[in-house]
Amino acid sequence: MTEANLKDLKLMAQKIRCHIIRMTTLAGSGHPGGSLSAVEILTYLYFKEMKINPAEPRWEDRDCFVLSKGHAAPVLYAALAEKGFFPTEDLGTLRKIDSYLQGHPDMKKVPGVEMSTGSLGTGFSTAIGMALASKLDKKENYIYALLGDGETQEGQIWEAAMAGAHYKLNNLIAFLDYNGLQIDGDISKVMSPEPLPEKWKAFGWNVIEIDGHDFEAIEKAVTQAKENKEKPAMIIAKTIKGKGVSYMENEAGWHGKCPSPEEMEAALCELEY
Amino acid sequence: MTKIATRDAYGKALVKLGEINKDVVVLDADLSKSTKTADFQKVFPERFFNMGIAEQNLMGVAAGFAAAGKIPFASTFAVFAIGRAYDQIRNTIGYPHLNVKIAATHAGLTVGEDGGSHQMLEDIALTRAIPGMTVIVPADGTETEKAVFAAAEMDGPVYIRLGRPGVPVIFDEDYKFEIGKAAVVEEGTDITIFATGIMVSIAIEAGKLLAKENISAEIVNISTIKPLDKKGIIDSVSKTRCCITCEEHNILGGLGSAVAEVLAENIPVPMERVGVEDVFGKSGTPDELLNAFGLTSENIAAKVKKVLQRK
Numbered sequence: 001m002t003e004a005n006l007k008d009l010k011l012m013a014q015k016i017r018c019h020i021i022r023m024t025t026l027a028g029s030g031h032p033g034g035s036l037s038a039v040e041i042l043t044y045l046y047f048k049e050m051k052i053n054p055a056e057p058r059w060e061d062r063d064c065f066v067l068s069k070g071h072a073a074p075v076l077y078a079a080l081a082e083k084g085f086f087p088t089e090d091l092g093t094l095r096k097i098d099s100y101l102q103g104h105p106d107m108k109k110v111p112g113v114e115m116s117t118g119s120l121g122t123g124f125s126t127a128i129g130m131a132l133a134s135k136l137d138k139k140e141n142y143i144y145a146l147l148g149d150g151e152t153q154e155g156q157i158w159e160a161a162m163a164g165a166h167y168k169l170n171n172l173i174a175f176l177d178y179n180g181l182q183i184d185g186d187i188s189k190v191m192s193p194e195p196l197p198e199k200w201k202a203f204g205w206n207v208i209e210i211d212g213h214d215f216e217a218i219e220k221a222v223t224q225a226k227e228n229k230e231k232p233a234m235i236i237a238k239t240i241k242g243k244g245v246s247y248m249e250n251e252a253g254w255h256g257k258c259p260s261p262e263e264m265e266a267a268l269c270e271l272e273y
Numbered sequence: 274m275t276k277i278a279t280r281d282a283y284g285k286a287l288v289k290l291g292e293i294n295k296d297v298v299v300l301d302a303d304l305s306k307s308t309k310t311a312d313f314q315k316v317f318p319e320r321f322f323n324m325g326i327a328e329q330n331l332m333g334v335a336a337g338f339a340a341a342g343k344i345p346f347a348s349t350f351a352v353f354a355i356g357r358a359y360d361q362i363r364n365t366i367g368y369p370h371l372n373v374k375i376a377a378t379h380a381g382l383t384v385g386e387d388g389g390s391h392q393m394l395e396d397i398a399l400t401r402a403i404p405g406m407t408v409i410v411p412a413d414g415t416e417t418e419k420a421v422f423a424a425a426e427m428d429g430p431v432y433i434r435l436g437r438p439g440v441p442v443i444f445d446e447d448y449k450f451e452i453g454k455a456a457v458v459e460e461g462t463d464i465t466i467f468a469t470g471i472m473v474s475i476a477i478e479a480g481k482l483l484a485k486e487n488i489s490a491e492i493v494n495i496s497t498i499k500p501l502d503k504k505g506i507i508d509s510v511s512k513t514r515c516c517i518t519c520e521e522h523n524i525l526g527g528l529g530s531a532v533a534e535v536l537a538e539n540i541p542v543p544m545e546r547v548g549v550e551d552v553f554g555k556s557g558t559p560d561e562l563l564n565a566f567g568l569t570s571e572n573i574a575a576k577v578k579k580v581l582q583r584k
Binding site: 106107108114115116118119121122123124125126127128129130131132133134136137155156159160162163166167 | 298319320322324325327329330332333334335336337338339340341342343345360361364365368369370
């Protein structure tokens with residue numbers, strides 16, 4: 001990754017963070033914490049990695065991204081809008097009556113959204129299905145998925161994990177947004193899914209552990225994932241919930257709470273320079 | 274009379290369909306020998322995917338295939354397909370209106386000896402409450418094959434409810450099946466008997482019993498529960514002015530409820546329902562169970578007389 005690439009990605013991440021804060025404030029509800037923790041992952045995928053074409057959202061050979069932690073819709077919408085799938089001005093309609101930007105992603109309404117998600121655990125299975133379909137058609141595209149760490153408490157995740165390894169889906173690259181917090185608090189206190197790396201390894205996945213806010217580490221992990229021809233990849237990305245907004249960082253309370261207008265101004269002051 | 278299980282007809286239909294449509298893929302959850310998807314696996318192993326005993330993932334993976342342009346048929350027993358994976362069917366298949374065909378076998382009491390835990394009697398109620406879901410309950414092997422082809426031809430989620438034991442073949446190859454169309458099997462003037470699934474052949478037997486007492490019953494096969502053929506229902510009761518419904522399902526939420534909704538809003542007439550009366554099933558042979566729960570031609574005939582008194 002060149003210096004210029006890195007600078008561009010950092011700028012885009014900052015823009016996306018500002019969108020998340022504005023969108024959720026205007027909406028009066030939503031999930032800023034887990035959206036902010038995933039900003040670098042989505043920024044990297046949408047602006048450096050994935051073969052996609054906003055002018056032709058259903059292009060056959062595109063790479064696909066499934067947001068299994070569907071409540072992080074704001075980060076997905078912001079990335080898609082910045083990529084050109086729809087106007088950034090529409091981000092302000094999030095969660096409003098008659099907006100196509102539903103509280104959770106709706107594939108039938110939003111260009112670029114590959115799967116309707118929201119009920120946790122379900123998106124990951126659909127990514128398995130897409131990866132199997134790509135293999136059947138001998139396509140060379142990749143399927144990406146983003147899971148929440150709390151989401152791994154869902155039994156369906158482990159059903160899907162078995163299937164991914166069983167069918168040797170080396171075209172599937174999953175990220176785990178490992179921010180350590182869920183609505184009710186610390187994941188290890190609510191219902192510990194630990195040890196996560198060992199569990200994914202035991203389920204037959206190529207586990208790569210990184211800092212989820214480091215673009216170069218994300219790039220290296222994706223390269224490593226693609227080199228493995230036997231196993232699907234689980235990139236466990238250590239992240240900070242609420243990343244970039246000092247008063248939100250590592251606070252479970254910001255999982256599903258929107259900022260007040262004053263809090264929005266304070267957050268934007270921190271984020272914009 | 275020749276008997277064929279609708280699950281057997283399903284397995285054979287899948288193979289025929291797989292030959293002409295390369296987009297068809299089949300998924301199962303460790304019951305392929307019972308659901309008969311193993312027939313497809315034998316011929317098209319590369320397009321068959323066993324998900325193991327993991328029904329939630331089965332439905333999610335099917336949704337992923339559909340999103341990628343395939344036509345997935347996902348099969349397991351009805352109690353696991355619709356019961357265990359209801360959230361996945363609602364949120365991942367129904368909500369995005371994906372082109373998934375859920376073909377579940379071993380529905381209803383006629384699962385038999387496995388007992389109440391395995392006898393799905395609530396699936397019609399659950400699936401017909403999902404917006405955009407098509408719900409088909411074939412009456413025999415012929416209709417099953419036609420329903421499988423029709424489901425593959427239409428875009429959108431479909432639930433096909435199939436059974437375990439052999440059922441009499443009612444229709445010949447010339448039978449015209451159309452999704453959303455009720456079919457008059459026997460014309461009559463005194464009462465309409467609306468039946469679905471295996472109850473169609475039992476209703477035909479009831480019709481014969483009634484004929485001996487000079488009661489002319491019109492037998493109507495409602496194989497598509499959703500979208501329901503409202504006009505077909507209204508047309509028939511406009512003539513007969515009373516009806517009963519017959520289903521191998523809880524009387525709450527199934528065919529009886531669906532027909533009652535149409536009648537109440539359009540043409541209120543006396544009506545009775547034959548079905549499982551809001552209880553769970555139990556172990557026994559299919560025939561013993563149908564007798565024990567009143568899903569017999571004799572009980573249908575008795576209910577008909579009860580309705581006729583209310584006319």
